[in-house]
Amino acid sequence: MTRRPGLTARLVMAQLLVVFVGLATLFVVASAVGPPLLRRHLRSAVGAVSPHLSRHLEHAFLAAGSISLAIGIAAFLAAAVVAAVLLTRRLSRPIHELADAADRVTAGDYTARLGPTRLGPEFETLTSAFNTMADALENTERTRPRLLGDVAHELRTPLATIEAYLEGLADGVRTLDEHTLEVLGAQTTRLHRLVEDISLVSRAEEHQLSLARSTLPAARLVDAAATAVRPGFRTRGVDLRVMVAPGTPAVDADRDRLVQVLVNLLTNALRHTPSGGTVTLAAEPAGGGAVISVADTGEGIAPEHLPHVFERFYRADPARDREHGGSGIGLTIARALVQAHGGTLTASSEGPGKGAVFRIGLPPASDGPDLQGSNVGA
Ligand SMILES: Nc1ncnc2c1ncn2[C@@H]1O[C@H](COP(=O)(O)OP(=O)(O)OP(=O)(O)O)[C@@H](O)[C@H]1O
Numbered sequence: 001m002t003r004r005p006g007l008t009a010r011l012v013m014a015q016l017l018v019v020f021v022g023l024a025t026l027f028v029v030a031s032a033v034g035p036p037l038l039r040r041h042l043r044s045a046v047g048a049v050s051p052h053l054s055r056h057l058e059h060a061f062l063a064a065g066s067i068s069l070a071i072g073i074a075a076f077l078a079a080a081v082v083a084a085v086l087l088t089r090r091l092s093r094p095i096h097e098l099a100d101a102a103d104r105v106t107a108g109d110y111t112a113r114l115g116p117t118r119l120g121p122e123f124e125t126l127t128s129a130f131n132t133m134a135d136a137l138e139n140t141e142r143t144r145p146r147l148l149g150d151v152a153h154e155l156r157t158p159l160a161t162i163e164a165y166l167e168g169l170a171d172g173v174r175t176l177d178e179h180t181l182e183v184l185g186a187q188t189t190r191l192h193r194l195v196e197d198i199s200l201v202s203r204a205e206e207h208q209l210s211l212a213r214s215t216l217p218a219a220r221l222v223d224a225a226a227t228a229v230r231p232g233f234r235t236r237g238v239d240l241r242v243m244v245a246p247g248t249p250a251v252d253a254d255r256d257r258l259v260q261v262l263v264n265l266l267t268n269a270l271r272h273t274p275s276g277g278t279v280t281l282a283a284e285p286a287g288g289g290a291v292i293s294v295a296d297t298g299e300g301i302a303p304e305h306l307p308h309v310f311e312r313f314y315r316a317d318p319a320r321d322r323e324h325g326g327s328g329i330g331l332t333i334a335r336a337l338v339q340a341h342g343g344t345l346t347a348s349s350e351g352p353g354k355g356a357v358f359r360i361g362l363p364p365a366s367d368g369p370d371l372q373g374s375n376v377g378a
C-alpha cells in the first residue's frame with residue numbers, strides 16, 4: 001500500500017493549489033482584458049495609429065507586463081510558500097500533540113493532557129473535551145482498585161457469617177433451628193441486595209438503564225414515596241412532613257425509579273434522625289423544572305464527609321452505618337438514577353447535629369400537559 005503524504009504536506013499542497021488557481025485566473029483575465037484596454041487608451045490618446053505601430057506597442061506592453069508580472073509572481077510565490085509552511089506547522093502541531101496524547105491514553109497513561117492551542121474556539125473545544133475525557137478515565141482508573149477492594153470487603157462479612165453457621169451445623173454445635181435459618185436468610189438477602197445494587201449502579205453509569213418515562217405530577221411521586229416509608233417513621237417516632245408547592249411542574253420520569261430514589265433518601269434521613277425529629281419531603285418549582293428535597297433535623301454530615309457521600313461504598317461512620325445494615329451504595333444509586341433522568345442530586349448540611357438536606361433537581365417535562373401539583377398534607 002502506498003503511504004499517503006502527511007497532514008503538513010497535504011495542507012501546504014492544498015494552499016499552493018489555491019495560489020496556482022488564483023495565478024492562472026489572474027493570467028487569463030489579464031491577457032483577455034489588457035490588450036483591448038491598451039488599444040482603447042491609444043485611440044483616445046493619439047487617435048488612429050498604423051497597424052504596425054499598434055502591434056509594436058502591444059508587444060512592448062505585453063513584454064513589460066509579463067516581466068513585471070513574472071517578477072511579482074516569483075516574489076509572491078516565495079512569500080506564499082513560506083507563509084503556507086509556517087501556518088501549516090502551526091495548525092498541525094496541536095493535531096500531532098492530540099494524536100500523541102490519544103496514543104498515550106490508549107497505552108494506559110491517563111495523565112496525558114493537552115495545553116492551550118490559542119487557535120480559536122474549535123481547537124479549544126477539542127482540547128478541553130480531550131482533557132475532560134482523560135480526567136474521567138484517570139478518575140475511574142484511580143477508583144477501580146478501591147472499588148474492587150470494597151466489593152470484596154462487602155462480600156466478606158455476610159460470607160463469613162454464612163460459613164461460620166454452616167461449620168457450626170456440620171460440627172453439630174448448631175441445629176437448623178429458626179434462628180439459624182433467619183441468620184442464613186438475612187445474610188443471603190444482604191448478598192443478593194449487594195449484587196443487585198452493584199449491577200444497577202453499573203448499568204446506570206454505563207447509560208444502559210432503560211427508563212419507562214411518563215409525564216407525572218411531582219405530587220404523585222412524593223405521595224408514593226411517603227406512603228412507602230410512613231410505617232417506618234411511625235415506629236421510630238420521627239415526624240414525616242410532605243409539602244408540594246403550588247405551581248410545581250410535572251416531570252418526565254420513570255415513576256418506580258424516582259420513587260426508589262425518594263425512598264432511599266427518606267430511609268437515610270430516618271436512619272440518621274433520632275426520635276422526636278422531623279423529616280420534610282418537599283417539591284417546588286425551580287428554573288422551569290422541579291426540585292424535590294428531603295430535609296432532616298438529624299445527625300447532619302461533617303464537611304469532610306459531604307463531598308464523598310455519593311461515592312460507592314462510602315460511609316461517614318463505617319462501623320455505625322454498617323450496623324444499620326447499609327453498604328454505602330444507596331446514594332450512588334440515587335444519583336445515577338437521577339442523572340439518568342437528566343437531573344441533579346446534591347447534598348448539603350450545616351454540620352454535625354444540624355441535619356442534612358438532599359435536593360433532586362429535575363428538568364421540566366418536555367411535552368404533555370402542564371400538570372400542576374396539589375398541596376398534600378402530612
Ligand atoms: N440524611 C443523612 N444524614 C446524615 N448522614 C447521611 C444521610 N444520608 C446519608 N448519610 C451518610 O452518607 C453515607 C452514604 O449513604 P448511602 O445511602 O449511600 O449508604 P448507606 O445508607 O450507608 O447504605 P445503603 O443505602 O447502601 O443501604 C451514609 O453511610 C451516611 O454516613
Ligand SMILES: [Mg+2]
Nearest residue numbers: 268326330331
Ligand atoms: Mg442509604
